[in-house]
Amino acid sequence: MTDFAALRTAVSGPVLTPSDEGFAAETTGFNLAFPHTPEVVVGVSSVDDAVAAVAFAAAHRMPVRTLATGHGSHVLVTDGMLVTTSRLDELSIDSATGVATIGAGVRWGAVVAAAAELGLAPVTGSSTNVGVVGYLLGGGLGPLARSHGFSSDWLRGATVVLASGEVVHASATEHPDLFWALRGGKGGFGLVTSVELQLAPVPSLYAGALVFAEEHIETVLRGWLDWTRSAPDDVTTSMAVVHFPPFEQVPEVFRGKTLAMLRFALPGSATEGESLVAPLRALAPVMMDGVAPLPLAQVATIHNDPSDPSPGWSRGALLSDVDDEFASAVLAVSGAGTRGPVMVTEVRHIGAATRHDVPEGSAVGGRASSYTLSLVGVPDPALFAEALPAATDALLASLAPWLSPETNINFSGYPDPADYRRSWSAETFARLAAVRASVDPEGVFAYGLH
Numbered sequence: 417m418t419d420f421a422a423l424r425t426a427v428s429g430p431v432l433t434p435s436d437e438g439f440a441a442e443t444t445g446f447n448l449a450f451p452h453t454p455e456v457v458v459g460v461s462s463v464d465d466a467v468a469a470v471a472f473a474a475a476h477r478m479p480v481r482t483l484a485t486g487h488g489s490h491v492l493v494t495d496g497m498l499v500t501t502s503r504l505d506e507l508s509i510d511s512a513t514g515v516a517t518i519g520a521g522v523r524w525g526a527v528v529a530a531a532a533e534l535g536l537a538p539v540t541g542s543s544t545n546v547g548v549v550g551y552l553l554g555g556g557l558g559p560l561a562r563s564h565g566f567s568s569d570w571l572r573g574a575t576v577v578l579a580s581g582e583v584v585h586a587s588a589t590e591h592p593d594l595f596w597a598l599r600g601g602k603g604g605f606g607l608v609t610s611v612e613l614q615l616a617p618v619p620s621l622y623a624g625a626l627v628f629a630e631e632h633i634e635t636v637l638r639g640w641l642d643w644t645r646s647a648p649d650d651v652t653t654s655m656a657v658v659h660f661p662p663f664e665q666v667p668e669v670f671r672g673k674t675l676a677m678l679r680f681a682l683p684g685s686a687t688e689g690e691s692l693v694a695p696l697r698a699l700a701p702v703m704m705d706g707v708a709p710l711p712l713a714q715v716a717t718i719h720n721d722p723s724d725p726s727p728g729w730s731r732g733a734l735l736s737d738v739d740d741e742f743a744s745a746v747l748a749v750s751g752a753g754t755r756g757p758v759m760v761t762e763v764r765h766i767g768a769a770t771r772h773d774v775p776e777g778s779a780v781g782g783r784a785s786s787y788t789l790s791l792v793g794v795p796d797p798a799l800f801a802e803a804l805p806a807a808t809d810a811l812l813a814s815l816a817p818w819l820s821p822e823t824n825i826n827f828s829g830y831p832d833p834a835d836y837r838r839s840w841s842a843e844t845f846a847r848l849a850a851v852r853a854s855v856d857p858e859g860v861f862a863y864g865l866h
């Protein structure tokens with residue numbers, strides 16, 4: 417048994433073992449299917465805490481993993497040290513440069529709100545409940561993907577505690593290899609304590625969702641996919657087919673129904689937006705029309721992702737292209753009248769700005785792809801071990817002609833070794849392994865499929 421007395425003295429945040437009060441709350445995040453049980457959890461509240469925790473783990477040969485919000489929990493942690501970052505809540509914006517300094521515990525919602533006051537916006541994901549740092553480490557594809565690219569393209573620097581206990585600042589000019597890896601390489605490089613992120617000027621946003629009834633899903637999916645082929649570069653759209661469960665937490669208007677949600681985001685004027693969205697509005701009778709000028713602070717309402725913790729299972733891939741046969745394959749499994757263990761099937765149109773790498777290069781996977789595919793399971797843990805892997809294996813096999821050879825780690829979800837490897841090109845995968853070996857030769861920061 418490890419003696420944690422010295423760690424408790426060195427760290428000002430909580431240091432808890434499984435028998436301590438508060439352990440379960442500290443180790444459980446957004447995904448309730450993963451109540452982690454590490455040997456110890458350390459709630460770091462400063463860079464000094466982070467250094468002390470990492471030094472202790474390295475000295476005791478304990479693997480270190482990080483929990484920010486738990487949106488990315490796909491594997492149960494049952495050993496070593498779990499470092500929680502929620503207390504690293506620094507957030508400031510330099511109004512002259514539009515660069516935000518963001519602590520590792522900050523969620524997108526706080527950045528969106530602070531930036532909106534200055535007429536700026538972070539290039540955020542669909543849910544502002546997700547943690548900034550964990551998201552950026554995987555790249556990040558959100559409602560401004562086509563106009564603004566991967567969110568990690570906007571990363572300007574990161575402060576990282578390495579396995580040696582050294583604190584380094586990585587940027588395009590300092591530790592450039594590490595910085596390259598942090599922009600999409602995800603994990604196993606160190607503990608990021610804060611990042612600097614360039615915010616974007618977004619003077620106006622025309623955005624929201626169109627909701628269509630079950631009987632129109634096929635027409636809307638085929639029509640939208642066709643529309644995306646000539647969509648302008650600055651508009652980002654996506655479509656989700658959702659089998660809403662009959663739960664009380666689900667708003668009554670959606671409860672128990674299967675609906676198509678077509679999301680639209682244009683950083684531009686209402687006049688331009690209205691003319692662009694008109695053909696989508698005309699695809700079928702619109703049940704609810706929420707596309708309108710949208711205050712930047714309300715960007716999360718475009719997708720309306722769930723914000724309450726629940727058991728979660730997801731898996732995804734990126735797509736090179738799509739056509740009518742692709743639509744048929746999706747409709748066979750997720751269209752009207754179907755009821756399987758997959759609750760949400762979502763396709764997002766990316767490309768345009770996501771195709772252009774930053775001048776200094778970055779590790780992020782999926783630049784060549786044109787669409788993302790996300791499959792979210794019915795939130796019943798009884799389905800997670802077999803039914804969902806089997807159903808999504810079958811669906812992905814039927815979609816093989818359209819899958820990108822290289823995908824993206826934020827969309828992988830379910831820890832399948834093949835999905836994990838495909839999250840980067842073979843060349844990037846090898847370079848990431850080399851960066852890990854140079855900054856963490858002993859493998860203190862456990863990462864991969866564990």
Ligand SMILES: Cc1cc2nc3c(=O)[nH]c(=O)nc-3n(C[C@H](O)[C@H](O)[C@H](O)COP(=O)(O)OP(=O)(O)OC[C@H]3O[C@@H](n4cnc5c(N)ncnc54)[C@H](O)[C@@H]3O)c2cc1C
Nearest residue numbers: 484485486487488489520541542547550556557603608826
């Ligand atoms: C509802 C929902 C919506 C989402 N929407 C999008 C989206 O629009 N676009 C998109 O690209 N992705 C999206 N994702 C995926 C999301 O970006 C990833 O799951 C991301 O890893 C979540 O980061 P987190 O810090 O919130 O979660 P956590 O589970 O706490 O962290 C995930 C991982 O990030 C790493 N990490 C986190 N913090 C640190 C740190 N300080 N230092 C080192 N490593 C760290 C660790 O490897 C950790 O295991 C979504 C996920 C959910 C559940």
